[in-house]
Amino acid sequence: MDFPRDQLEELKRLYPGVQRCDEGGFTFFLLPNAALPEGCSPSRADLLLCPMLRDGYPSRLFIAERISTLANPNWNGPFRILDRNWHVFSWLADQNDQNNLRLAQMVALHMRGLR
Amino acid sequence: MSAHIRLLKPLYERILADLQRPHPFASERVGFLFARMGSGANDTHLIFPLDYVPVPDDQYLPTTDFKIGAEISSEAIRDTMQRVMNTGEGAFHAHLHEHLGRPRFSRVDMKDLPLLVRSFQHACPEASHGGFLISEDDCMAAVWLPRQRDPITAEKITIVGYPLRFHGGERYVGRR
């Protein structure tokens, strides 16, 4: 799947070292050692963004480990994607919010669930 | 350390068909396999040839040495090195020995192959490179694992198709 150049550049600026890989018909962006919201432990982790409809979610943000945070989200996983195990949390993001989001906005939206 | 090679049957058949074609003056044909890498357990290196590129007819050099089946130009080697450098794939020199049964690299093969592989290792030291040798009903491969000076024989070569076929060193021989 192709993504607008400007969105890719924006993602690169916000998440240095961002990489792309595809599997099973899905595109994933790896955000290595990304900073997490304040109050998270650990404070940084590898993130994997899937910016496509997957399992009923308009986008998903997978995290390399379960994060401790006051938000105490409901964790699922691990899921195996691209030869690594990833965790994801469910939270009640308004699905309508997720339409027409830029790639960086998708990441920000999911990060809200950790605050 | 060991090496397992897996390739799809259509690719294997394409290689065999190409190597069986007569050449205007060389007594055998040569091509290059390009492979992706994978890691298994217990230090097993997995090698997945995904593409085969025959050496074009005009990149063969005439030779009067009857011991040499085919001599290829430096251009053919450069093209292969360039692809290895661009893609990070492993390169395997491929040719055919026209007989039935397990093929064996000749003295000429084992003299020339290390020099070729050294070039490929310069182009991409992280990949495995080597030689892939086919007979009419079997095959084997000499593999230089990443950064290794000496080759090992591929423990298993799996042709993935119907039927599934195993070649290489570790074939179980049925009890009788």
Next chain:
Amino acid sequence: MSDDDKYSRQSFLGEHAETWIGTCVVGIIGLGGGGSHIVQQLAHIGFLRYILYDADIVKDHNLNRLIGATLADAVENLPKIEVARRVILGLQSDASVEAYRERWQEHPEPLRRCDLIFGCVDGLAERRELEACARRYLIPYIDIGVDVHQVGAEPPQMAGQVILSMPGEPCLMCMGFLSETDLAREAARYGHAGPRPQVVWANGVLASTAVGIAVDLLTGWTAALLVPVYLSYHSNLATIKPHIRLEHLESGTCPHYPVEQVGDPRFRKL
């Protein structure tokens, strides 16, 4: 081969069948009702190299269908991998059995050495992950599963599938077995497949069919295996036949697992 040879009754599989079968490294994920049948049959036939995964132990409610398990195993809470190991070694004393009492995702490296993988797992997402691994490492994957549905006061309907997902050929998504809709529905239940109705005879039909496909794949004895294989089992009617979806399959290579994605994942910097 004399008439007394252990495999004389399967000599029709071909002169070198024992070689191909004995050389094959077979992975079985899930050693419950379906997987336990498969293990037993493979051991009978002469498979010698096994890589097994199941984190579970034998409980009372498994005994209606777990092949090889005993009352004592349930009392002892014996791991299912040990039941499988016992069955295999009881028939093939020199078999190599690597058994992992964990999910395969916790320890995936051994699975990559398999020549063939049987998936006997619960849930669609699990199947997707397993197939993705098999495709990445060019390993044929055979999936089995059975389910029971009941609508209102109608009799329960028991149905299942046997699918061969062959690298380079249509995948579970291509064949319509996996779909975004069904995966979404499962995710909405937080991935819990829930306790599934399971009976030994249905598992037996599916496992036997899967093993037959595997032996054909290895020996080529029928010279007629058409891939992909997607068989639909309807227990109420006692039928197993090609799924109608195969008639509508688009020709061409699988777009979900292109050959460029084989091997260790290759990330591209943006």
